[in-house]
Amino acid sequence: MSLHETLKEYSKSEMYSFHMPGHKRMLDGCYKIDMTEVEGVDDLHDPDGVIADEQNRLAKLYKVNKAFMLVGGSTVGNLSAIYGTLNENDLILIGRNSHKSVYNGATLRHLRVGYIYSKVDENGIYEASSLKDIKDAVEREGEMPKAVLITSPTYEGYFCEIEKISEYCHKNKIILIVDEAHGAHLGFNQWFPNQTSRYADITITSLHKTLPCLTQTAAMLVSSDKVNITRIREALDIFETSSPSYVLMNSISECLDILENSEDLFRKYVDNLKKFYSFSGQLRNLRVLNESYQKKDMGKLVISTKHTSITGIELARILREKYKIETELSSFSYVLAMTSIMDTKEGFNRLKIALEEIDKSLQKGEIKVPVAKTINPSKKMELWQAKTEPFKEIDLSEAEGKISTTMICLYPPGAPIVVPGEEVTNQAIDVINDALEKGIHVTGLNNGRICVVN
Numbered sequence: 001m002s003l004h005e006t007l008k009e010y011s012k013s014e015m016y017s018f019h020m021p022g023h024k025r026m027l028d029g030c031y032k033i034d035m036t037e038v039e040g041v042d043d044l045h046d047p048d049g050v051i052a053d054e055q056n057r058l059a060k061l062y063k064v065n066k067a068f069m070l071v072g073g074s075t076v077g078n079l080s081a082i083y084g085t086l087n088e089n090d091l092i093l094i095g096r097n098s099h100k101s102v103y104n105g106a107t108l109r110h111l112r113v114g115y116i117y118s119k120v121d122e123n124g125i126y127e128a129s130s131l132k133d134i135k136d137a138v139e140r141e142g143e144m145p146k147a148v149l150i151t152s153p154t155y156e157g158y159f160c161e162i163e164k165i166s167e168y169c170h171k172n173k174i175i176l177i178v179d180e181a182h183g184a185h186l187g188f189n190q191w192f193p194n195q196t197s198r199y200a201d202i203t204i205t206s207l208h209k210t211l212p213c214l215t216q217t218a219a220m221l222v223s224s225d226k227v228n229i230t231r232i233r234e235a236l237d238i239f240e241t242s243s244p245s246y247v248l249m250n251s252i253s254e255c256l257d258i259l260e261n262s263e264d265l266f267r268k269y270v271d272n273l274k275k276f277y278s279f280s281g282q283l284r285n286l287r288v289l290n291e292s293y294q295k296k297d298m299g300k301l302v303i304s305t306k307h308t309s310i311t312g313i314e315l316a317r318i319l320r321e322k323y324k325i326e327t328e329l330s331s332f333s334y335v336l337a338m339t340s341i342m343d344t345k346e347g348f349n350r351l352k353i354a355l356e357e358i359d360k361s362l363q364k365g366e367i368k369v370p371v372a373k374t375i376n377p378s379k380k381m382e383l384w385q386a387k388t389e390p391f392k393e394i395d396l397s398e399a400e401g402k403i404s405t406t407m408i409c410l411y412p413p414g415a416p417i418v419v420p421g422e423e424v425t426n427q428a429i430d431v432i433n434d435a436l437e438k439g440i441h442v443t444g445l446n447n448g449r450i451c452v453v454n
Helices: 003-012 031-035 051-062 073-085 100-108 132-142 162-169 229-239 246-259 264-278 310-325 345-361 426-438
Strands: 065-070 091-095 111-118 146-152 176-179 202-205 218-222 300-304 334-339 391-395 408-410 415-418 451-454
Touching: 003 031, 003 051, 003 246, 031 246, 051 065, 051 218, 051 246, 065 073, 065 229, 073 100, 073 146, 073 202, 073 218, 073 229, 091 100, 091 132, 100 415, 111 132, 132 162, 132 415, 146 162, 146 345, 162 176, 176 408, 264 345, 300 310, 310 334, 310 345, 415 426
Parallel strands: 091 111, 091 146, 146 176, 176 202
Antiparallel strands: 065 218, 202 218, 300 334, 391 451, 408 415
C-alpha cells in the first residue's frame, strides 16, 4: 500500500489524535491527512515502513541505487549533498550560475570554492557547463577538486555534456553532483532524455517544478557507491525539518502513481509542444529559442524580445495584464514560460494567440542586455571567511573595490551577481542598477545598501 493510500485509510479510521498537529484532523481538505510520526505511517528520518517503500519506488522509477524524498525543496538536497560528501577546506568547483543554495552549502561546510564559467548568449542566458569549462576551472585552481557541482538542465533548459563530464570526473576520482532541480520529468519520454541521474554520483531534482507535485517536494538520487549513504542521512537530519509534512509526502506518493502510468500524458504533452514550436516559426519579431531536444529541454519556452522594441519585463506585463497569462521569469530580453504534462491544449492555444497578436504590434529594435560574464569577479577570500569578518553597510554606489559579505542575485533564478568574499566591480554595480531600473527582482540589498568588509 502506498503512502497516499495509507494516509487516506488512516483518515477514515476512528483513531482519535492526542498528538500533534494541533488541528487534530478536525478540519477538511488536506488537514485530514496531516499527520505526525505515529504507528503505521513511518518516519522520514528513520524509514522502515511505508516511507521506505516509497523511496524504493522513487529509486526504481529513476533507475538509481538510492533515493530520498525531500520536503524542503532542492535546497535541502543541495545543502545535504555538499555537507555529506565534502569536509572542511576541501576544494569544490561549482558552476557560476549555481543556485544560491549551492553557495550557502559551500559556506556552511567551510569549503574552498572555484568557479566554472560558462558562455553567456546575447540574451544574457548562461549556456550549460561543458567539459572544456570544467577543465579550464581545474587548470585555474591548479589541483583536482574533491567534487564538481553543475546545474543541468539550466533554468532556461540547457543540458550539460553530462556523459563526457561524468567520464572525466570519475577518471579523476571527483564526485559529480548535479543540481537537476528543473529536470524531474526527464527520462519518461524519448523527447525528454535523462541527462543526469544515470551519470552523476548524486542528482538533486525538484519534483514540484516540472511534475504534478506540491511546492517544496524534491528528491535526492544516488547512483554511486562512492557516496557514503550514512553521511548523506546525517546531513539530511541536519538540514531537513524534524517535522516533515505528510501532506507533502502524500503529494510525492500521488506523483509517483502518475509517473508509473504517464505514457499518454507525455504523448499529449509532446504533441502540444511540437505544435507550439511549429507555430512559433511564423513569428516575425518575437523569437522562441528552438534547439535540438538533445541539447535543450523543449518544455522550457524561452521567448526572446532581443530584436524588438520591448523588454522581456514588458512582454511579461502584457501577457499578465491583457491575456491573463503568468510566466515564470522575465528578464532584460526574454520571458520564460514553463510547461509540464499538466498543461492543456487550451493553455497552449491561449499562449499562441497572445504571442501572435503581440508580435504583430511590435517593431524591430535592439534591447541592450548587460552580460554577466563581463563582471570578472576578483575573489579575495572564501565565502565562509567573508561571513565571519566585521562588516558595514554602505550604498551600492560606494561599493566598487570593496569586499562584499552579501550575496546579490537576480531572482529568479537565484544565481548570484555578487558573491561574499569578492571585490565588487563597477560592472556588477551597473548590472544590478540596470536590473532594478527595469523592474527585475534583486535580492541581497537592503534599500539599495550592501554589506562589505569593514
